[in-house]
Amino acid sequence: MLFSNVKTKWIKRALMMFLSFVLAIPAFAQTADGSSTNLEAILIVVLIFVLIVAILILIIGLYLVSIIKVILLEDRKKKALAEGKEFIPEDEKSWWTSLMSKATGAVPIEKEETVLLDHDYDGIHELDNHLPPWWKWLFYATIVWGFIYYLVYHVFDALPLMQEEYAIVMEDAKVAREAMMALEGNNIDENNVEFSDAADVLANGKAIYDRECVACHAPEGQGLIGPNFTDNYYIHGGSINDIFKTIKYGVPQKGMISWQSKLTPSDMRDVGSFIMTLRGKTPQNPPAPKGPEGEEYIPDNQNQTGEEPAEQPTEL
Secondary structure (H helix, E strand, C coil): CHHHHCCHHHHHHHHHHHHHHHHHHHHHCECCCCCCECHHHHHHHHHHHHHHHHHHHHHHHHHHHHHHHHHHHHHHHHHHHHCCCCCCCCCCCCHHHHHHHHHHCCCCHHHHHHHEEEEEECCEEEECCCCCHHHHHHHHHHHHHHHHHHHHHHHCCCCCCHHHHHHHHHHHHHHHHHHHHHHCCCCCCCCCCCCCCCHHHHHHHHHHHHHHHHHHHCCCCCCCCCCCCCCCEECCCCCHHHHHHHHHHCEHHHCECCCCCCCCHHHHHHHHHHHHHCCCCCCCCCCCCCCCCCEECCCCCCCCCCCCCCCCCCCC
16 A cells, blocks of 8 residues: 555644644643643743744654655656556655755866866866855845844844943843842941841851951951951941941052942941951960051940940039
8 A cells, every 4th residue: 555654653643743732732722720820831832832833844744745655656657658668766866965966066077077177287187166055045144133133133133242242231231220129128337337236147147257248357356457446446337337338339549449349238247247346355375466557436326235325424
């Protein structure tokens, strides 16, 4: 039979999978609560459905082409037998061979004399081979693409250039970062920061200090490369606002980096609060504390731990 070579088994399996997918569409088209329709899910399902249909049509088309070839071959064979001639099938090239032949434009060896030039260099002949068609197609495609690019980006300004895309992405990232900070309660800056002696705040501040600050300010705050935190002298101010600002923007001329890109505002508040608790303490381990640097800081209404000072007796 003509259709005996067709693998009906695989066709049946493909049809069963297709029917299963069609029956599952209602389940994909519903949200988790099963009551409302998700338009995005429906769109995805429809696109997948169209893709599967296109693949099935392609498979059926390839089968039909092979069947038509078999019918034509049988027809030529019958005509040759009817005329009493011997039927010799033609050596048909595969589609890949035909495609590569058209793409490269290579001249067969038996036809090289058609492209042979008259030049003779010590017995060496030259062939007048043209550029491969694939190279010319690619070159023409780049010309068309360049023209489209020029119109889209430079004439109609339909899409942003690379510099504009970078600015847009950076602005989006800034907005997203600000939204995240506001959402997480990290909208703290040097103007509204407040000292906190909560246990979790000081514990987090100490962890950050031990990880990032010890190398310059010593484990107990007595100062190494950086200034001493255990006295009342500060180069850039000793309030929580001043300390937060120094941590945030750094002091580049003295080697202290800005930490606002590495620490969240709440983390800078925590480590600043911890640094304030070091004021007035006596380090128990070497090295010895550094000498005073900067100006003496006298808080207006807070001591070194952020607590209200005790009331002084009134002189009579």
